[in-house]
Amino acid sequence: MTRRPPDPPSTGTVYADVVLPLALARTYTYQVPEEFVGQLQAGLRVEVQFSKNKHYAGIIRRLHGTAPGFKTKPILSVIDVEPLLTERQLELWEWMADYYCCTLGEVMTAGLPSHLKMASETIITLGPMFSDDITELDEDEYLIVEALTLQSELSLKDIRDILQRKTVYPVIRGLLDRHVIFPKEEFSDRYKPLEVKCVRFGPKYRTEAERISAFDLVSRSEKQTAVLLEYLDVSRKQPYVRRADLSKRTGASDAVIKALVKKDIFEFYDHEVSRLGGAEANARAGALSREQQEALGAVRGCHAAGKPALIHGVTGSGKTRVYLELMLEEIDAGRQVLYLLPEIALTGQITKRLQQVLGDKILVYHSRLNNMERVEIWKAVLSGEKSVVGPRSALFLPFTKLGLVVVDEEHDPSYKQQEPSPRYNGRDVAMYLAHQHGARSILGSATPSLESWENARSEKYGLVTMRERYGGTALPEMTVANSRETDDKGMHHPFFTPTLIENIRATIERGEQVILFQNRRGFAPVYFCPTCEWSVQCVNCDVTLTYHKYQHRLRCHCCGYVTSPPEHCPACGEVQLKLSGTGTEKIEDELKIFLPEARIARMDLDTTRGKNALGQLLQQFEVGELDILVGTQMVTKGLDFDRVGLVGVISADQLLRFPDFRADERAFQLMLQVAGRAGRRERQGKVIIQAHEESHPVLTDVLAADYENFIQREADNRRAHAFPPYRKMIRIQLRHPRRPTAEEGAKLMGKWLAYALGDLVEGPFEPSIARLRTYYLQDIVLRLPPHVAELKRVKDIIQRATDKLATTKGLSGVRVVVDVDPY
Structure with a gap:
């Protein structure tokens, strides 16, 4: 039940505890001027001064x-008419701050969104939709706009100087x-729909009888007849026929298809498709399969018993269709739905499928939207009108x-926020x-x-199992190939x-x-000297630099430091430096040697940095313009394509040996x-799956797709060695630019914690990467009941020890x- 905030006092001085976007140990108290008494309530934004010259938009x-026992500053202005946050949200913030040991x-x-948490340092610029129409601007607004037309950017401090007043929010x-106007941070354009070139019958050949007559026009051309027959076959199986797909299936050149267009038999058109392709045909809310109906009934049973439902369904079993049925029930009843995904990359595909049924009742929310889009979605959700699909944000x-x-x-590690605070797990916060x-x-x-299985x-939780793929498609045949295997020539x-x-x-x-x-x-994770074994290290972190061949640069994957490859070893002078290890770039390069005719692309962080790069790459793969896609973990996450006949895991050993x-x-x-x-x-x-250790028990379970056997063995190991979920873990990491200072601080912190908690404390010790972004690291781990x-x-106890160290x-x-x- 939501706790109702206390009513403000009816007489005397009124104070407001305000949350500021700063890592403060507690809320900061301000005095409410008499003219604002009666206007304020929890969740409203107010303009306040903190320190000598800083102004912030804080939340009451x-x-x-x-x-409060100290001289209070007054609230300068009230920014909102209605609360921006609900009482439940504020309670959620407090729970997160308490559970994840961070500040409000x-x-x-x-x-x-950054638009809503402006501070003195926020930079303002004219919005792209401003049309020079100043008739609706008052005097203060006109002065700001005029200044922006002259110098393009203003800070809030600049605006205070222009208006000659402190309260500008x-x-x-x-x-x-x-x-x-717009805040400058994170400005980006709106997404544009992805479209594929398609073919359909022209207006003269829409009926069955007219299509038969089309064959008379192409009777002298064997290739045109073949294309026409192929089109009829494909169009019966799917709602649209891609131009590239038709050409590839028949082997006909583009000129053959254009000839059919010239005869008015075909016409070209653009068809909008999902950014991540492939699932449209099966995504509509058609009839549920028998297993989906059983799963839906089981989920309802879990909810009737007051329990969350865990659906354990094999890949391709149609879990999304079950979610959709329950979402329809909630939305039809006037309630909201939150659909969480681990990655921004997946929102395009899922949104496409959901909006086919739910229309504009469901919105997509993520960090690549511009500021105004995010604020508009915020207000739509606050009104209770819209449901949302998006990542943990x-x-x-x-x-x-x-x-x-x-x-x-729900298993995906992307739900865990690593940097900065709050270091929360989106799955657990969602629950x-x-x-x-x-x-x-x-x-x-x-x-x-x-954790969820336990x-x-x-x-x-209630457990719901779906063991069959939708439509009865068989699970893939899985084999292990020994990495030492040779060809016929040895x-x-x-x-x-x-x-x-x-x-x-x-x-x-x-x-x-x-x-x-x-x-x-990258191409290779180590660039080294074969004579003295020196390797190129990052100047900021204790890691080797990865060589990126296409850029001809060495790059740190921890801090982003980039440098050119050295021409010789600085230790011994050797000029024949070598590469060790394998990355996606090298795999792509080697494939081009073995399969020169294959169309190959790579999907990793390097090739998908641009806003539209990922969508364009997956679009190419979906329409058949690529034969092979080489990728990192990105290729494991929810992609759904019609024609993928083979999946290869290059090195299973690399995954199994991770510390x-x-x-x-x-x-x-x-x-x-x-x-x-x-x-x-x-x-x-x-x-x-390529591996040296073919008999590794994890590989045995993967080949058999035996989740139950794997998870039971994993649970026994974790229980025996006191690891989560059978122990609660807290990692305390101490960071300082000087190693001796970091070590001394860690020893003191470890001593104080051990005095209070005894053998629950492990460390301090250096983590596997002992220096990161110029800071030396020391870890202390607590394993708790x-x-x-x-x-x-x-x-x-941790907080008291932290305060004492400070x-x-x-x-x-x-x-x-x-x-x-952690982890």
Whole structure:
């Protein structure tokens, strides 16, 4: 039940506790001027001064009549007429700050669009829609616009100087609401729909009889007749026929198809498709399959019992169709839905499928939208009118009628926020949000996390299983190829086994496509001297620089530092420097040698940095313009293509040897998820996993698609070694530019914690990467019994130790980062 905030005092001085977008230990108290008494309530933005010259848009948390014990500053202006945040949102912020050991200000910074959390440093520029029409501007607004036409950018301090007054936020708000100005941060253009060139019958040949007569016109051309027959066949199976697809299927040149257009038999047109392709034909809300009906009934049973539902469904089983049925029920009842995805890249595909049924009742929200789009979505959700699909940032929207929360691909590590604070897990916050609103909740995955599986096993969640692919398509055939395998001549290639190369060739010859997974980008991760073994290191981090061949640069994947490759070894003078290891660039390069005729592309962070780059790449793959897609983890996440006949995992050993207690679980999930991209329609796909350790138990379970056996063994190992979910973990990381200072601070912190918590404390010790972004690191790990009361006590101890370190001479500069539920 939502806790109602106390009423403001009716007499005497009124004070407001205000949340500022700063890492302050608590809210800051301001005095409410008499003219604002009666206007203010929790959730409103107000303009306040903090420190000597800084002004911020803060959020009122509480109104009261208790003097804080220090001289208070007055609130300068009221920015909003109605509250921007709900009481439930503010309570969620407080829960997150408490659970994840951060401040309310850090949660505010993460949760609000930048338009809504302006500060003195915010830069304002004219909006692209401003048309020089000044008739609706008042005197203050006109002065701001005039100044912007002369110098293009202004800070809020500049605007105060122009207007000769301190309170400028209400003026700024009015211009922002009318799109006259924009905050400069994160400005980007709106998304544009992706379209594919398609073919259809011209107006003269729309009926069956007219189409028969078309064959008379092409009777003298064997190629035109073949194209026409192929078109008729394909058009019966799918709602549109791609121009490139028709050409590829028949082997006809573009000139043949153009000849049919010239005869008015065909016409070209542009058809809008999903950015991530492939799923339109099966995405409409048609009849549910038998298994989907059973799953839907089981989910309703879980909800009737007051439990979240965990859907464990194999890849391609149609979990989204089950979600959609429940979403329709909620939206028809006037309630809101939050549909969470782990990656921005997936929102295009899912939104396309959902909007075919739900129309504009569901909106997409993510960080690539511009400021105004995000604010408009914020207001639409606050009004209770719209439902939302998006990544973890969508959790912060102001839902007022939330009825259902869906967490798709709930196992995905992308739900965990790493930097900066709050370091929250979107899946877990979503469950709290649903509980807070009394909403129903669903988690779905083909490879559920051990945490969710344990919740289902202990009956905290209800378990719903879907074991068959939609439409009865068989799961892919899976095999392991020994990485040391040689060809008939005894030749051994370090990256591809003969089995994999032969299957790639055969798949392309059948007109199908290939996805190859290599979980490392760049060309080679090590650039070294073979004589003295010196290697090129990052100047800011304790990692080797990765060589990127196409840029001919060495790059740090931790901090972004870039440099040119050295011409010789600075230690011994050797000029023949070498490369070691394999990344996606090298895989792409080597494939072009083996398969020169194949059309190959790479999907990793380097090739998808542009706003439209990912959509364009997947569009090419979806329409058949590419034969092979080489990628990192991005290719494992929910992609759905008709023609993928083969999936290859280049190096399973690399996944299994990662130094992390979750390595086996992540490896199992990645391999089974990427395998699920193969054979998702009529033909059974094939998966080849290259590995040295063919008998590794994780590989055995992957080949058998035996999730239950894997998760039971993983649970036994975690329980035996006191790892999550059977222990609660908190990582405390100390950072400082000087190693001795970081070590001294860590020793003191470890000593204080050990005194209070005994053998629950491990460390301090250096992490595997001991220096990151110029800071030396020291880790302390706590493994705790998962009891709420114990967790609260431990967090209080951590806070006291952090405060004590901050006041210790010579150690005040040591930064303490607390990460609850890390990794």
